Amino acid sequence: MPDMLTLWTDIKALFEENNSKTAYATWIETAKPIALNGNKLTLELPSPLHRDYWTHQHLDQQLVEYAYQAAHEDIQPVLILEGERQQQATLKAKTATPGEKVTTEPTPTFMKETALNSRYTFDTFVIGKGNQMAHAAALVVSEEPGVMYNPLFFYGGVGLGKTHLMHAIGNKMLEDRPDTKVKYVTSEAFTNDFINAIQTRTQEQFRQEYRNVDLLLVDDIQFFANKEGTQEEFFHTFNALYDDGKQIVLTSDRLPNEIPKLQDRLVSRFAWGLSVDITPPDLETRIAILRNKADADQIDIPDDTLSYIAGQIDSNVRELEGALARVQAYSQLMHQPITTDLAAEALKSLNLANASDAVTIPVIQDRVANYFNVSLKDLKGKKRKKAIVMPRQIAMYLSRELTEASLPRIGNEFGGKDHTTVIHAYDKITEILKTDAQLQKDIDSLKDELRR
Numbered sequence: 001m002p003d004m005l006t007l008w009t010d011i012k013a014l015f016e017e018n019n020s021k022t023a024y025a026t027w028i029e030t031a032k033p034i035a036l037n038g039n040k041l042t043l044e045l046p047s048p049l050h051r052d053y054w055t056h057q058h059l060d061q062q063l064v065e066y067a068y069q070a071a072h073e074d075i076q077p078v079l080i081l082e083g084e085r086q087q088q089a090t091l092k093a094k095t096a097t098p099g100e101k102v103t104t105e106p107t108p109t110f111m112k113e114t115a116l117n118s119r120y121t122f123d124t125f126v127i128g129k130g131n132q133m134a135h136a137a138a139l140v141v142s143e144e145p146g147v148m149y150n151p152l153f154f155y156g157g158v159g160l161g162k163t164h165l166m167h168a169i170g171n172k173m174l175e176d177r178p179d180t181k182v183k184y185v186t187s188e189a190f191t192n193d194f195i196n197a198i199q200t201r202t203q204e205q206f207r208q209e210y211r212n213v214d215l216l217l218v219d220d221i222q223f224f225a226n227k228e229g230t231q232e233e234f235f236h237t238f239n240a241l242y243d244d245g246k247q248i249v250l251t252s253d254r255l256p257n258e259i260p261k262l263q264d265r266l267v268s269r270f271a272w273g274l275s276v277d278i279t280p281p282d283l284e285t286r287i288a289i290l291r292n293k294a295d296a297d298q299i300d301i302p303d304d305t306l307s308y309i310a311g312q313i314d315s316n317v318r319e320l321e322g323a324l325a326r327v328q329a330y331s332q333l334m335h336q337p338i339t340t341d342l343a344a345e346a347l348k349s350l351n352l353a354n355a356s357d358a359v360t361i362p363v364i365q366d367r368v369a370n371y372f373n374v375s376l377k378d379l380k381g382k383k384r385k386k387a388i389v390m391p392r393q394i395a396m397y398l399s400r401e402l403t404e405a406s407l408p409r410i411g412n413e414f415g416g417k418d419h420t421t422v423i424h425a426y427d428k429i430t431e432i433l434k435t436d437a438q439l440q441k442d443i444d445s446l447k448d449e450l451r452r
């Protein structure tokens with residue numbers, strides 16, 4: 001990403017080329033670049049009339065094209081007026097530590113709404129084998145925050161209810177004690193707030209906002225990987241809250257010690273409390289989740305149709321909910337009640353769409369085995385010979401890169417290996433790829449072959 005002024009100069013040149021002199025002078029030269037924050041370029045315009053013109057005449061869309069032309073970046077313009085400037089934090093294109101990027105819009109004050117989703121409660125959470133323990137721990141924490149399990153750490157694949165449980169704790173605490181201070185952030189939002197605080201010299205305010213809460217919920221902390229400055233700050237936030245007996249709840253797609261470059265002192269602190277994993281729901285739980293959702297959304301759907309859908313989608317709950325929504329939309333579109341036949345029809349196009357362009361794990365295994373001349377049995381087996389281990393790790397890497405499969409599922413397809421083995425393989429290949437030209441070639445040609 002070029003710096004803001006270079007980018008703006010390049011964009012302006014393209015506007016100049018493609019507009020009359022007067023138009024350019026009136027609309028473009030009067031715009032002032034204020035901040036480049038992640039991919040958001042904030043422009044200050046002199047009057048509401050200017051802003052109307054920009055949007056009605058699609059100058060903002062032109063800007064997106066020109067930015068792409070000039071810098072190959074997907075820039076999103078944010079148009080503000082002169083008076084609004086004070087409310088926006090003035091940002092310099094500076095980062096906290098190398099490699100850390102601001103990815104969302106700056107927030108001059110850090111304490112946003114608690115932003116808890118009111119739908120994510122204990123009442124709407126269906127308990128099954130894979131999440132039973134996580135649910136129980138969440139309930140305990142919501143009733144006695146800061147006492148039993150601190151921090152509480154949920155880990156597991158995508159869309160399995162980690163965020164839901166986390167919000168449920170917050171919602172319950174607020175219900176029981178409305179004056180409780182709850183803060184929910186994703187690890188990325190934490191990072192952004194922190195960088196913003198440095199840039200606007202409001203670190204003290206940042207600390208106050210984060211350390212003055214009764215419950216801090218930080219989602220997806222795997223994105224703290226490699227972010228040293230943020231980790232340092234989070235370490236202090238954690239200590240301050242912990243020492244005060246305040247509850248901390250964290251989620252991640254993997255265990256702390258599997259997060260690359262997560263400081264040891266954080267890893268060990270996260271282990272002070274309780275870590276619980278959430279695994280994919282079994283069929284009964286999936287049916288119960290669908291029944292709950294259908295009732296909540298007042299969707300009229302027979303039990304056998306729910307079982308059918310639950311049988312089709314076994315990876316994660318988000319996809320399960322997506323399938324139900326799809327069936328409902330299809331029934332509305334066709335003006336027909338929901339039946340199993342209709343559900344099959346609605347999901348068929350989904351499966352077809354997937355089948356035609358998606359690569360599957362067995363196909364990847366087959367091609368990789370061929371490519372490296374090892375047997376499929378060995379590829380999925382346990383032999384530790386280098387000539388087999390490497391292709392196996394490459395196949396796992398490609399499965400993660402090219403399919404939507406969850407880590408546990410990939411592990412499962414490789415002879416029932418643990419998801420941590422898949423993470424290890426993925427990280428290892430990623431690391432070697434940085435320096436090994438031959439491996440890069442191998443992976444590229446495998447990818448080409450698989451996409452054909």
Ligand SMILES: Nc1ncnc2c1ncn2[C@@H]1O[C@H](COP(=O)(O)OP(=O)(O)OP(=O)(O)O)[C@@H](O)[C@H]1O
Nearest residue numbers: 124125126157158159160161162163164289317318
């Ligand atoms: N046991 C459950 N009962 C009811 N709904 C569930 C359950 N598990 C997950 N869901 C729903 O599935 C969707 C995805 O869950 P959620 O966002 O909590 O997943 P996640 O584990 O945090 O995933 P990610 O890692 O992608 O953030 C949400 O709409 C959530 O309400």
